[in-house]
Amino acid sequence: MHTVIPIEYFLVTATLMFFAGVYGFITRKNLITILMSVELMLNAVNIIFIAFNRYLYPGQLEGHFFALFVIAVAAAEAAVAIAIIINIYRNFQSIDVEETDKMKY
């Protein structure tokens, strides 16, 4: 009999990826790396969707669809985010997140 990879492996991997993304989002100062961290979080979520789909409802495809949607939306979001970053660079001559604090009080 062939052994199945237990679901915990996927969950632990995804959680590590997700918190790596959160950590990056909070600590990195470069907007590009922050964007990358966001992508990391999204991908962690994708893994969880697919893993649960496979293990809980093997005959259905909703989890896969969700993952595909997330990938599509992430692509669009990356495009928008990079456009915003370029504009920020034009305005501030920098993409350091700590310098873009115009929206404070």
Place this chain on the structure above:
Amino acid sequence: MTDFSYTILIPLIPIFFFLIIGLTGHKMKPIISGLIGTTGLSIAAILSYFTAYQYFFNTEKIDGAYQKILAFNTVWINFTDKLHVDMGVLLDPISVMMLIVVTTISLMVHIYSLGYMKGEKGFARFYAFLSLFSFSMLGLVLATNIFQMYIFWELVGVSSFLLIGFYYEKPSAVSASKKAFIVTRFADLGFLIGILILSFNTGTFDFISLTDIHGTAIASGSGIAFMGLSTMTWSLIFVFIGGAGKSAMFPLHIWLPDAMEGPTPVSALIHAATMVVAGVYLVARLFPVYAISAPDGLTVVAYVGSFSSLFAAVIACTQYDIKRVLAFSTMSQIGYMMVGVGVSRYGGHEGLGFMASMFHLFTHAMFKALLFLGAGAIIHAVHSNVMTDMGGLRKYLPITHITFLIACLTIAGVPFLSAFFSKDEILTAAFHHNKLIFFVQLFVAGLTAFYMFRLYFRIFWNRDTHYHHTPHEAPLTMSIPLMFLAVASIFAGYIPFSKLVTSDGLPLEAHIEWIVAIPSIIVGLLGISIAFVMYKKETTIPQKIGSSFKLLYVGAFNKFYFDEIYLFVTKKIIFNYISRPVAWFDRHVVDATMDGIAWITNAVSFRIKGLQSGQVQQYAFVFVSSAILLGILFIYLFSI
């Protein structure tokens, strides 16, 4: 039954012309606005004369008595079935008589002002205000209910305020207009309280049901309520306070002399002939209620009137400003009218005082308007209203001189001029009712003759003053009203008032009682002769008398310091002990509470604004850590 519904036009025409002149007056030539206003008033006057003719001679009487006719009525504000405020026209002998007085004097003043106000800044404004005043006064006399009367009562107050302050660039005129408004407004508070008590008691505002002598209204509230007087008496005394304020009765008289800051035609119209007699009219309007259910109220009216007339006459003897002399004379004559209604009772010969009072109101309106307009002509010629600047004017102003002399003779009570009849009736009524008041009034009659002829001799005889510009006779627009009013002053006494205007509508048999008339003629002539001796030629007698009665003279000259007393009471007592604490409370408690709330909000937000740093990563950190904390919390809660 004659149809009187057209009478509603009488007050509506002036308000219409007020709107026209008020809105478009600045675009027309001044004289046009004057002519428009005069035309409007003459239409109203013609309608009034027609109404009077119809009412007195073409309307059937019931048992020989003139009835109250509700010519027009509409519900204005409807609160409940019982409580509603109406607007309308009520015709009865006194309101019809007042129509004649108001429109006649107003028309004369309109014509006169064409000459007097010529070239003044704000000519159109003046005519607009005159129309507004005429509207208000006509609405007041025609009021069907006490609430309508109150509304128009305030409106005449406003027009009076506007006209006294006509020369609004003069600080004295501004303060005089404020003084007039505040004093009368203060008195009107009494009037309002009186109205509230009265209508609460009787359940009606309506004059017809209030004054119906067989009705239920008049009998209500007669039980003793407070300090030995009935509720009805108290309410009527409060109503009289309003009347006393408007009619400048002691101690609310202080605004009238200052009101002379207004243009002289205004003084003639408002502060001599029409508005100031509104108080008398008010008492006369509610006379059956006073006479039947509150005779004590009438006693108050009589004493207040009598004292005011004596008080004002004494002051009038010492004043030098000719308009102020006339103002105090007005106050004194209104005191006479108050005495007239005060000593009267309802019905029959007891009602003689009421008739006499209305009669005197009528004749007084004519001769006092004449005196004021004459004074206006003199001021117009001399450019001063202090009598020491005048003297020997009879050569320069023949028409004014003759008409002024007629008016002086009339007010002095010289036989067979109009005021002789009316004043004599008041004295007769007082003689039969209260001897003390009779003797006071007799003395006042002497004083009246004295101060009027003091004025006359000082202006027209005395020394020959040298004038910078030779005084010239007034233009025709000014002298025609003078002549008309002089004729009216002479002949108004022959109107059979006792047949037309009485307390119960029934004709009254009135004749001259020589026992009263002869003393009054004697005092009158005595007053004239004393004035003749003292002022015909320039003499030193006045100074001698003045210094021998120094206390009285100085007191009277300073109007017995009433202005100072009021100033003391308001500025020193009310301001310091009431207004200042109230202001302190407002500033330090009411405002401070609000300020405190604002200050706390501000301080707190200043402290916490650092939270919104604009650092996206801080937000994310707070968000994530809070989410984790919440997650732990929920896991902990649900795992138990």
